[in-house]
Amino acid sequence: MGFVASGVLCCSTQTSIRSNTIGRINQYPSKGVFFLQKVTSFENRELGFKPLLAVSNVAVNQKSSAENQVNDKPRYRWVKIGSDVTEEQQRAILKLPPKMINRCKALMQQIICYSPEKGSVSLLLEAWVKSMKPDRADWLAVLKELDRLNHPMYLEVAELSLLAESFEANIRDYTKIIHGYAKQNRLKEAESVFLSMKSRGFTCDQVTLTALVHMYSKASNLKLAEDTFEEMRLLGVPLDKRSFGSIIMAYVRAGKLGQGEALLKEMEEQETYAGPEVYKALLRAYSMSGDSKGAQRVFDTIQLAGVIPDATICGLLMNAYIMAGQLSETCIAFENMRRVGIKPNDKCITLLLTAYETENKLSKALDVLMDLERDGIVLGREASELLARWFKRLGVVGEVELVLRDYASNCTLLN
Numbered sequence: 001m002g003f004v005a006s007g008v009l010c011c012s013t014q015t016s017i018r019s020n021t022i023g024r025i026n027q028y029p030s031k032g033v034f035f036l037q038k039v040t041s042f043e044n045r046e047l048g049f050k051p052l053l054a055v056s057n058v059a060v061n062q063k064s065s066a067e068n069q070v071n072d073k074p075r076y077r078w079v080k081i082g083s084d085v086t087e088e089q090q091r092a093i094l095k096l097p098p099k100m101i102n103r104c105k106a107l108m109q110q111i112i113c114y115s116p117e118k119g120s121v122s123l124l125l126e127a128w129v130k131s132m133k134p135d136r137a138d139w140l141a142v143l144k145e146l147d148r149l150n151h152p153m154y155l156e157v158a159e160l161s162l163l164a165e166s167f168e169a170n171i172r173d174y175t176k177i178i179h180g181y182a183k184q185n186r187l188k189e190a191e192s193v194f195l196s197m198k199s200r201g202f203t204c205d206q207v208t209l210t211a212l213v214h215m216y217s218k219a220s221n222l223k224l225a226e227d228t229f230e231e232m233r234l235l236g237v238p239l240d241k242r243s244f245g246s247i248i249m250a251y252v253r254a255g256k257l258g259q260g261e262a263l264l265k266e267m268e269e270q271e272t273y274a275g276p277e278v279y280k281a282l283l284r285a286y287s288m289s290g291d292s293k294g295a296q297r298v299f300d301t302i303q304l305a306g307v308i309p310d311a312t313i314c315g316l317l318m319n320a321y322i323m324a325g326q327l328s329e330t331c332i333a334f335e336n337m338r339r340v341g342i343k344p345n346d347k348c349i350t351l352l353l354t355a356y357e358t359e360n361k362l363s364k365a366l367d368v369l370m371d372l373e374r375d376g377i378v379l380g381r382e383a384s385e386l387l388a389r390w391f392k393r394l395g396v397v398g399e400v401e402l403v404l405r406d407y408a409s410n411c412t413l414l415n
Contacts, residue, residue: 261298330355
């Protein structure tokens with residue numbers, strides 16, 4: 001049995017028989033809370049209530065709680081840029097592109113003058129979105145300027161922009177950030193962005209996976225580089241030179257030159273050729289290890305790929321011959337370089353002089369030096385120091401200096 005009193009259902013907990021009296025329910029309003037008095041009787045039955053029953057107005061409390069939550073939510077303190085900025089900040093603000101629209105300039109100014117005390121970067125961007133209503137073009141303009149300035153907050157802003165609906169993120173946006181983190185060797189952040197990309201339904205493509213292979217390669221993590229490259233193969237699309245180049249560089253860094261060279265051959269079969277930097281890296285690795293045969297193979301591959309050898313490439317081949325003790329091949333490589341019109345750098349000349357010094361061919365070395373001088377090629381520091389040590393060891397510094405001076409004078413008269 002119960003009563004409805006002031007919108008509240010009250011249930012009896014005790015009963016006893018009394019006289020036929022009808023009691024009252026006394027109601028005392030007090031700020032949304034109702035107090036019910038103790039006793040009520042109906043017919044021959046008396047219902048007793050606890051001494052005091054308080055019923056809260058739930059709707060009022062919920063509204064108050066919601067308002068408190070809104071008020072307690074952290075906000076970014078968007079400050080007006082005034083005279084309190086530093087000279088460096090002022091110069092940076094003045095250098096912003098004149099054609100940049102005002103809402104983009106407003107955000108750039110806040111980023112330039114940012115300090116953690118004003119709030120987090122995410123709150124800053126949230127405040128900008130709420131007040132300025134940017135579109136994708138605005139986001140891209142800000143990111144482009146941050147990238148141009150090489151600003152330390154660039155990647156953080158770029159990553160947070162992915163969460164903004166107005167940014168309309170696509171897979172290339174994720175790839176750029178992954179590549180940016182990879183360049184800084186920040187593997188955890190790059191992998192986090194990659195996992196976030198996959199969780200939001202974006203399908204991995206060759207460009208994104210290539211960025212990951214490059215990242216793992218730089219970090220000397222060959223296993224992850226290989227796994228990611230195999231994932232690329234499973235895409236079923238022809239791999240481009242960047243994809244091949246990234247894994248070849250991973251093998252070069254790991255010292256597995258044979259596997260890197262095998263991939264170069266695979267590329268040749270597909271009529272795809274790596275970039276010059278990949279060939280140079282593989283050639284340099286063979287050169288430093290004294291593997292002249294490997295160096296010669298890569299040197300030939302470079303020419304087949306249509307890359308014209310320069311003094312650096314020729315120098316790497318010469319160094320491989322020096323390391324392998326093949327001094328005559330070193331001289332032949334130098335002569336071939338000169339024959340095709342490649343101007344030798346100081347490293348090439350030093351390697352040639354090293355070969356002549358080892359075989360004690362001073363007269364031959366002097367002939368080459370005169371030829372170089374006649375062609376206007378001046379010895380650099382490294383070659384000059386080697387020559388000085390050689391002459392000093394022979395005890396003929398003064399004599400050779402006189403001969404060279406006389407020879408140079410004769411060449412001048414003849415010309």
